[in-house]
Amino acid sequence: MQKPKIFHKGYGRPPKEKSEKRKLHRITINCTESEFEYISNLADDHNISKSNLCIRLIMNKKIPTIFKRDVADLNSQLRRIGGNINQISRSLNQLNKGGIMTIFKRKKLENDLENTIQEYRDILKLIMSFKA
Known part of the structure; x- marks a missing residue:
């Protein structure tokens, strides 16, 4: 049986796909003070979060080039x-x-x-x- 399509009311953002749902899993890493400072500065320079920066680096995704x-x-x-x-x-x-x-x-x-x-x-x- 086919799932019915969910239509939004024509305003706002359409419903998120399953792949876009919120992130449920957490990974913790340990790093030295200098590594943490490097990651923090790099994320701050690129105006993205440290978490987003790490995910982009691990997944070989492009990091925004605007500073x-x-x-x-x-x-x-x-x-x-x-x-x-x-x-x-x-x-x-x-x-x-x-x-x-x-x-x-x-x-x-x-x-x-x-x-x-x-x-x-x-x-x-x-x-x-x-x-x-």
Whole structure:
């Protein structure tokens, strides 16, 4: 007899498969202080738990290549770009209210906008390289 499919109500996460159920078994390892520190630092650098790191290493699975310091650097770059975009839009609004848009100001704003867009593209390329 075939098991009926379980349908969820259309919102939230669908029910987990049997292979995705919670982990029931515990393995304890003993290590020296330096080994523990190494594992802790490696897990912290990769922003995953020590348990997840050990499982990934044992199972020869890929460890995430994005580091906390990279995330912090990306956040600061994105904030700076957001600030640049705000300055450009503020300048455009002021010029629009005054009705004065000189060719020089227009070229400068276009150049600033192009530079900001290029910085944004560079950050996107960096983010995409982490996924590979």
